[in-house]
Amino acid sequence: MARLTAENPYIHPDCVIVQSTFGRFVEIGKGSRVVDSRFGDYSYCDRGADMANANIGKFANIAAHVRIGAPDHPMEKASLHHFLYRSKDYWDTAEMDDAWFAHRRARVAHIGHDTWIGHGAMVKPDVVVGHGAIVASGAVVTKDVAPYMIVAGVPAVPLRARFSEQISDRLQALAWWDWDHNRLRDALQDFRSFEAEAFLEKYE
Template sequence: MNAQKQRIENIDPDQVPARGHRLSADGPVIHPGCQVVNSTFGPWTEVGEGSRVLNSTLEAYAYCDRLSDIANATVGKFANIAALTRIGPTDHPMENASLHHFLYRSTRYWDDIADDADFMAHRAGRRTVIGPDTWLGHGVIVKPEVTIGAGAIIASGAVVTRDVPPYMIMAGIPAQPLRPRFAPGIADRLMALAWWDWNHAQLRAALLDFRSLKAEAFLERYQG
């Protein structure tokens, strides 16, 4: 894929213009009311209205619906993130005498002290990884330092506290496996095919097969 990623240092939610729904190889479509800080976006990406994206990367074709909150995360290609999701929610210093912001966002309260840079760096370093072609349902929460494997589905309202294998369906609080999407052989072959790395023209050429063929038949056609 020849399109370049676009890095955005800061977008004020009050300054985001209304934009159409036509996606682009040139970078993200960011809808009104979003806050974007220190984040990178691949081509054909989209950030839903009122969302917040902090210190994160959305790879090509990934999108989040409205009011999503994504922090310190890498979101893989073709990830499907529903509304009101939260990925990588930051933590508080629960071992200390207080949990409160004043410990680490101290400049909001006093003029003579800096914020706690070490604590903020610790937060930012706890990366969450969302694999390619995943589906996170409405209201899902994914905790820091969790990896969700390729093709996994997380049911609405689930809270993911541990790594999720590829092509697994998870639900509940905390999220537990319901069943694999496919038999192990199919999942392994899809991982090997890695169609999410195809270029835009290859995706268009295979579009009707993506629409009409079940996974096994698709693999037979494109992997043999």
């Protein structure tokens, strides 16, 4: 019997899940934290991932100890510390700074469909990682990543495109990630055996 289902995400032990939603066939690795985020169908994260204010597309492959949408601190203020906005934790008479938390939630990181975010990588708030892109292990992504581009480094810079622009455009137009579960199963052997261009030639 298949381990993943359309009905409920497979959430491993010791996870913290706050105000987040999950599509079909989603898996959340042990000890991960997912806050104010959305996971699209078939996406998963490995153990110890940490996501806040993130919109994860379909079929995203997120390795262990990745951080997406790491919230920032108030750098322009006299202090960076929690006491400015988590004030109620320090004084009975103080309130949390709701405006600061709203500012954080508004800065969403977007991860496209069929992406691969390597071990220990970080994707900053307001960044868009395009469909089919790969973020190398340990990279820190501070700027948008084009579809089907491979980036690496601190800060991350493009290494090379996975495919030609024409193939990239055709894959995005095909949008196989929107196929239903049965159609994906029917095409499974072709996904396994065909390279991208041959796959396109059959299914366009």
